[in-house]
Amino acid sequence: MAESHEQTTSSPTDNPVDPSHAWLELAPDYERARTREDSLDRLVEWPAQRDLLGDVAGRSVLDLGCGNGGKLAELVRDGAAASVGVDVSGNFLSVPVPGLELIQGDLNELDAVPGLAGRTFDRILFLQSFGYAKDPVRTLQTARAMLADDVFILLTKTQPIRYAVEQAERNRTSLGEEYFSTARFSYRSGWNEQITLTKRRYTIADLINVFSAAGLCIETAIEPQLSEDARGRYPHKQAWMNKYLGILVFKLRPHPGQ
Template sequence: MATDDSQMTTAAHSPGGGDASRPWTELASDYEQARSREDSLDRLVEWPAQRDMLGDVTGLSLLDAGCGNGAKIAQLVQDGAVASVGVDISDNFVTEAPPGLELIQGDLSDLAAVQGLAGRSFDRILFLQSFGYANDPVHALKTARAMLKDDGFVLLTRTQPIRYAIERAEENGTTLGEEYFSTSSFSYRHRNWNEGVTLTKRPYTMSDLLNIFSAAGMWVETTVEPQMSREIGERYPHKQAVLNRYLGILMFKLRPLPVRF
């Protein structure tokens, strides 16, 4: 999964988080169409930065948790990854998966319970803009940690939390601080995906993210906040304007903390 390029349309504030994964079954095809556009921020910024952070994947096994239609994990297998798996709540997968890739319908909230993953381990585990849909993020990350091979890492990307706070402040006529530190879940629709489908998110701060990583027994080896090159920004000024206003995404390379005896 990846973040959308356009502003969200806030639908309502919701007192509970609900099952944030369920709407993706209906939304998956609309999301993939938006992501594949030539001027998608995923194509221009996110995927190149994610690919760079992964490095050479030749001979490595990968698990993409919340893989959408599986296009990204399929490309990584074509680049040399082996014995890899994509998991998504929707089963709207690419029709022709390359040899060495298995696409499984399942919930990233508990990867250990996904049929076909029991007893398996991976060199790299990816949460590409999907981590926010885990019912219990600490549990989800702990489960992923247990599935890592020696010297493996988790690549986790999330939208800059200030972006959501700015959007909600503009929508609700409130202040940045009020929305950034709000703990109320909010429901919204994406203008660029399908306005008939409502998604629910739990707001988070930077400290929330860091505390989740720590509670799951992970440490941050590298953090990246990818931006457009000047050339691409000049070619797509409307997308550069989005980044200038809403900041973009955060990317974390997470390693397991050493076990203390």
């Protein structure tokens, strides 16, 4: 379940619908976009995520909002064991991968997802899915309870400044006004312009405070950029990154003693 579509969504007629319903429509469009040669997921996000995950051989991985399960399948091929992907769309890989279990379920109701009760994992992933959490603190607390000892959550979030820049251009306001505004805002999905999405806003401080309230601390935070080679091959992507900054990637661990 990719991010960029947080909290409440609306149809082209601006009638509110459940965020999960929007993802059901958007999931195939997202997977198509992700496989493009110049996809920022391919060029920036996944390489950074994979690097922070480190050696996964023998490690169990839970991917919450896994999309079709393609990234988790790659981790299983790299040696991850007893790994599970959860996504509300159920739009999964058509060819089974040994050692990989894909479950249709909602990350907002992890306690009710079949097959997760009583299990723990060495890595838990929110790869551009955290924005779907209706109660982000509760969702992270539930995920934290499923962590095995001395392991971590990897969470990727769209840079909040990106949306502030877009809204400032659209509304002819200032960057600061939009970044610190608490009002929700709407925009059409870049994957499917027939769907309009309404987002809640986060500042970077909001994210840090949510992590802390969930009993997590930031071990590492990175803002990955295009490689020198990719900048040369895809100057239009570098121009986008120069303007909108890209993503934040956090490695989160439980607070000591919690």
